[in-house]
Amino acid sequence: MDIIKKLHSQHNGILGYRRMTLFVNRKLETNYNKKRIRRLMHILGLRSIIRRAKGYCTKTSFVNVEDNILNRNFTATAPNQKWCTDVTFLKYGFSCKAYLSAIKDLYDGSIVAYVVGQFNDNELVLETLRKAQKANPNATPLIHSDRGSQYTSKDYYRLTTQYQMTRSMSRVGKCIDNAPIESFFGHFKTECYDLKKYKTFEELVSDIDAYIYFYNHQRFQERNNGLAPLEMRNKAVA
Template identity: 65%
Template structure:
């Protein structure tokens, strides 16, 4: 039998091709498929994974921010995202940040080995602890962490308004992408990190520099935290 001859890896399409070539005819594909079903013949290569994406929980929000990248006061609008980094030869790490659109400061960040829900939730927790009482609009992309049930529960409990970028529109979250670009061009891309700890240390150093020492023309030549301090003075 042809199915057994090829070790069970051929589905009905390839079985049809083998039969056609062997007998010099053109057999009906649906007939081959129907006969294989009747005989219980099913290839074990590239089977369906059960359509898990159809049954898993996904929470999508509107793009409430709508590219309005300015804010009237601190903690009014936050944007967040994750970028992947490397250390040693090819080990991966992930940087999750939350940026305030009022002054451009990084209000919270976390570095982890894994790009998972825990990394995002820890970042949100750090941002809320650093800014007690804050109930901002928080804009993200549609990554699995941000569309998860856990993210929805955590943000709802904190009275955070969720906003999400449209599909394929990375410019909808341009401010946080801009920060990642500055970090990589001014620090990360200029170095090679031997360990995870060395990478984290450099991220700590850069974000301190970015918040406290990096003057920005759009902030009247002040640093993000200097500009922020003016708002609460």
């Protein structure tokens, strides 16, 4: 039971019984089942933070609109086949605004690139795309987004064309069409952002950096057979 209490405290209460099982088995090199860990967590009075769904959607339509080629097929057979991208709104200080732009690979769930900015403009999205391409110079994925103004802009069209990426866009008002990246933002807010109040932009960025490192390297996932996203990715390219 001590290891469960330690992991619960170490990870700020974000581990539900499923992920707690993965962490305990990795830590102790055991094979406990989920029912046993759930029972022990119940005895200890430990519960994970419950993430509440929020129905925010972007309903903007501009000139360079693409079809929904992804069509909710959120699986991939190799890294860099399919990426999802979006921007989420954050706050710090006295009503100051910040924005997190991220790209997620649908093969392993890893965040291949992200940028934090104080303006929700085209450059925020373009810089995220540049970072993703620099980290994966030979990648020519299908990249899925909503129809926000950054993604329907000519600058985005030109850069994705230059990188030989295939654009796909959600239907108007259908947030579920981009569910994987929305899921990541939900986990980030529940497991990190919502746990404290940020006084400065630098403090916010520091925690985002730490969380995405944790998410990519240490957040073991059932969908990856108990591997963290980058473990799954590295195994595929080995």
